[in-house]
Amino acid sequence: MGRPHSVGKDLVANTKTTMFTVPTRNIARWSLLFAANHSTSSKWFTCWWYDSSENTEIEIVFEYALTAKSYLKFDGSEVILDEGDEIRVQSETGSTTACIITVELEQRSTVQQYL
Numbered sequence: 001m002g003r004p005h006s007v008g009k010d011l012v013a014n015t016k017t018t019m020f021t022v023p024t025r026n027i028a029r030w031s032l033l034f035a036a037n038h039s040t041s042s043k044w045f046t047c048w049w050y051d052s053s054e055n056t057e058i059e060i061v062f063e064y065a066l067t068a069k070s071y072l073k074f075d076g077s078e079v080i081l082d083e084g085d086e087i088r089v090q091s092e093t094g095s096t097t098a099c100i101i102t103v104e105l106e107q108r109s110t111v112q113q114y115l
Contacts, residue, residue: 002029002106014093018050019101021086025108028081032102033074035089037066043095045072052084066097 005028007020022028035045044063051058060079066072081087081103091097 002104004102004104006032006100006102008098008100011089011091011095011097011099013091013095013097016088016090017099019087019089019099020103022081022083022103023105024083026083026105027108028085028103028105030079030081030087030101030103031075031077032100033060033087034071034100035066035091036071036098037068037091038096038098039094040068041094042067043092043097045092045095045097045099046090048088049079049081050086050088051082052086053082057088063092 009017011017033047037043042065045066046063047061048057048059064072087101089099
């Protein structure tokens with residue numbers, strides 16, 4: 001069993017933000033994405049998984065409309081991230097959005113990429 005790790009950030013509006021990067025010689029089980037819109041109007045939220053082995057971003061959520069004072073929560077499933085992979089997020093211009101992610105890190109003794 002790995003060690004749990006959570007990261008929370010108040011996002012800068014309309015700025016792509018890296019929430020987490022998997023450290024070298026680790027894998028991560030990403031189990032929670034939480035985004036809260038503290039704005040007084042509806043604002044969109046986007047989340048990507050950056051797959052370092054493929055050098056590509058995969059959209060997990062694209063411009064999801066968060067109504068005023070609401071939230072988006074994904075939990076109960078896992079995405080397995082390899083070393084160097086990242087979780088990236090962005091909120092709409094004029095938004096006041098907070099984001100939290102939770103991963104479980106597992107250290108391994110050798111570098112290994114799964115293709």
